[in-house]
Amino acid sequence: LAYFPLNKLLIFGVGLIGGSLALALKRAQAVKQIVGLDRADQNLQQAVELGVIDIAATDPAQALADADVVVIATPVAQIPAILASIAPHLASHTVVTDVGSTKSDVLHHARQLLPAHYHQFVPAHPIAGAEKSGVTAAHADLFVGKNLVLTPTADTDTQAVATVRRMWQAAGAQTSEMSAEAHDGIFAAVSHLPHLLAFALVDELAARPNATQLFDFAASGFRDFTRIAGSSPEMWRDISLANREALLRELSSYAHELSRLQQLLENRDGAGLQALFERASQARQEWSTQQALPAKSS
């Protein structure tokens, strides 16, 4: 792979994800120079002071000109504007990639906004927790053993895909590939839907006259179930809209499952309830056991 170690990596958005990628690649000696760009001057300055990036870019056009790889690690709502702004300045060899939680929408934007460079755009999604944010939360181990999904199209240059894959493997991630549509379907089910369900529960309870009393008696089960309801509202607004169709399908399937549960309860069907709970409990325990295996540690 011609580009390794990379001579120059340009990161838009040096927060938890962008900063952790930078630290991991430095540790792996996979890149010679890391240049950062960030809307927040203070965050960017901290990134330099913490040694997360080598240089805070002052001239984006010049910074782009000789970058081997550009990683867009900003909130997803900023991706279209960034794609439009970099389009005129990209060298033909530069690979562009992102870290967004949804992939069909990003591909759509890249097709429209980077038409001459679309084959060099490699959509990627690192599956790593994002409870904290900002460069001060970044650490070199964030992606070790975590999944990283690449969603190239038939048009994507295989060398560009290989470069992004190798970059994430150098950061410790376990990479896989699938279509953007398959990706968005999977994450609608196992991530986006649970977030919406947790937000919905807390919102519904918080709106009640006796909310204080309810929360007073909520215990550890509630705590874990609703932890993701503490996530960033802006981020989840963007994800919900970006993956709207898959998410609507998931909400519909889930509503159907809840109706089944409701029916079992209405019918006082103890055997049916127990069978449903047993299927779930067994699947959850098997998954939990799998997760505990070294290869799947997260």
Added chain:
Amino acid sequence: LAYFPLNKLLIFGVGLIGGSLALALKRAQAVKQIVGLDRADQNLQQAVELGVIDIAATDPAQALADADVVVIATPVAQIPAILASIAPHLASHTVVTDVGSTKSDVLHHARQLLPAHYHQFVPAHPIAGAEKSGVTAAHADLFVGKNLVLTPTADTDTQAVATVRRMWQAAGAQTSEMSAEAHDGIFAAVSHLPHLLAFALVDELAARPNATQLFDFAASGFRDFTRIAGSSPEMWRDISLANREALLRELSSYAHELSRLQQLLENRDGAGLQALFERASQARQEWSTQQALPAKSS
């Protein structure tokens, strides 16, 4: 309070809850002798060997005759049979209490099965995690700082209530009182509904043809959200049926909230989605901060 320290405590079901109560009361020197009864001979033998109880009862009628307090800490489905079996043997001074997760149904059973002793029956619910089970998981700290809800009726003897309250306070719990109906409404919302929602999600995903792939990409958000779906199917069948009406009301409110979410998504209403997520996120963070305060530690 005449009964403290108790001369003799009889515990039906020496598992995690019954065993932990025994250990906590021994440590607090709140009881002179603890006698245990359990369907599982091996568990009961272990309870003696571990020093959790002093004596494994061989003659239930004799064991009951001079007990100050009887704690029923078995799975809730066994409570009616136990109430029926102890009714003929209870001394007039003996206080009977339970540890079930639902309270209206237990009161109903006590009214029917302990008619002459109903005023001495004090329904109680310790809010303590029950992921592990059996006497080997018992420990004296299980209830320290945890909520313990008493749900006496207007008929319940105030001295009996005081005895049970003081017993749980000796075990470290923070006690409060409310009606059984209020209790069941609160726990339907903050405990029983979340359990059903988690069971429903895992069951729905596990039934899909691509379940393995879905679970492969599930990460920490999914892990926490679904942790309670690993709970005991039998226990949750019993709780669901026992608190069926409140749970049906909760399912209905939640389904209504999901429809609102669905509508916001269908309308691509970013501002509406963000507002809902913000209300939830803020409430969740406030609750989390409250929980971290010493008085509410759990």
